[in-house]
Amino acid sequence: MAHNLLQGKKGIIFGALDENSIAWKTAERCVQEGAEIVLTNAPIAMRMGEINKLAAACNAPVIPADATSLEDLNNLFTKAMEHFGGKIDFILHSIGMSVNVRKGKPYTDLDYDFFHKGLDVSALSLHRVLQTAYKLDALNEWGSVVALTYIAAQRIFPDYSDMADAKSLLESISRSFGYHYGIKNKVRINTISQSPTRTTAGSGVKGFNGFISYAEKMSPLGNATADQCADYTVTLFSDYTRMVTMQNLFHDGGFSFTGISYPVMEQMEKE
Numbered sequence: 001m002a003h004n005l006l007q008g009k010k011g012i013i014f015g016a017l018d019e020n021s022i023a024w025k026t027a028e029r030c031v032q033e034g035a036e037i038v039l040t041n042a043p044i045a046m047r048m049g050e051i052n053k054l055a056a057a058c059n060a061p062v063i064p065a066d067a068t069s070l071e072d073l074n075n076l077f078t079k080a081m082e083h084f085g086g087k088i089d090f091i092l093h094s095i096g097m098s099v100n101v102r103k104g105k106p107y108t109d110l111d112y113d114f115f116h117k118g119l120d121v122s123a124l125s126l127h128r129v130l131q132t133a134y135k136l137d138a139l140n141e142w143g144s145v146v147a148l149t150y151i152a153a154q155r156i157f158p159d160y161s162d163m164a165d166a167k168s169l170l171e172s173i174s175r176s177f178g179y180h181y182g183i184k185n186k187v188r189i190n191t192i193s194q195s196p197t198r199t200t201a202g203s204g205v206k207g208f209n210g211f212i213s214y215a216e217k218m219s220p221l222g223n224a225t226a227d228q229c230a231d232y233t234v235t236l237f238s239d240y241t242r243m244v245t246m247q248n249l250f251h252d253g254g255f256s257f258t259g260i261s262y263p264v265m266e267q268m269e270k271e
């Protein structure tokens with residue numbers, strides 16, 4: 001059900017690859033809530049993905065940008081402002097990739113070129129996006145930026161490997177930039193720490209089936225879905241959360257604060 005929470009707002013959505021993507025669901029929800037959006041993804045992902053289908057459904061232009069390229073980001077923000085005829089109110093950063101995870105490299109045998117690449121794509125890209133917007137003065141006062149993260153930034157999940165370090169850095173950048181953009185322009189910046197979710201990026205992690213069902217059993221409300229994540233993100237883009245900034249917000253059905261649950265205890269007692 002829509003409530004026009006984003007009526008009149010304009011936003012850029014990074015990271016819709018296919019209909020399972022968290023960014024895909026968020027794009028749809030933002031438009032249902034009255035927003036106008038621009039979609040973007042890395043040029044290579046757009047060739048593989050189905051973004052044009054989403055663009056047609058959302059009546060949104062697609063402007064390719066590799067989030068590690070300042071040139072691409074400059075072009076994206078400039079074109080987006082031309083398209084909207086003004087500044088931007090919200091940004092979703094829904095980007096993650098680790099070559100080490102993709103290639104199954106264990107944490108104790110990382111390739112450092114891959115590690116650099118992973119940090120650049122998954123974490124520094126948020127800084128690049130924010131710095132580009134800041135320098136172009138592309139965001140309206142009370143604008144809102146959300147980036148997606150995972151609890152492996154705080155606790156060890158062995159097969160999440162170097163993505164855990166990338167997520168820690170991502171959360172730190174959102175906090176640090178949140179200060180600077182807050183005092184400049186009242187822009188708020190937060191991360192949402194989402195439950196494991198079946199998407200291309202999620203399913204790439206070794207043992208994913210194990211930890212999605214473990215998280216389901218550990219969370220009093222069960223795992224949060226991509227659609228529910230989209231709903232939560234809409235609230236953060238709306239005017240109802242104007243004073244929330246520099247936070248890492250767990251959207252995980254209670255997983256992060258559960259020590260043990262009855263289903264997991266029962267499972268352990270069988271051993």
Ligand code: NAI
Pocket residue numbers: 014015016017018020021022023041042045065066067068093094095096097121148149150193194195196197198199200201202203
């Ligand atoms: P996804 O695979 O659908 O989305 C990842 C996106 O990153 C893709 O659209 C991909 O094209 C984009 N991307 C990769 N390199 C890029 C680059 N250089 N420039 C621009 N875009 C680039 O998967 P999902 O799960 O929707 O991922 C979105 C975010 O949610 C990621 O940050 C991920 O780490 C995070 N997340 C995912 C969870 C899960 O279990 N699926 C749990 C918690 C957080």
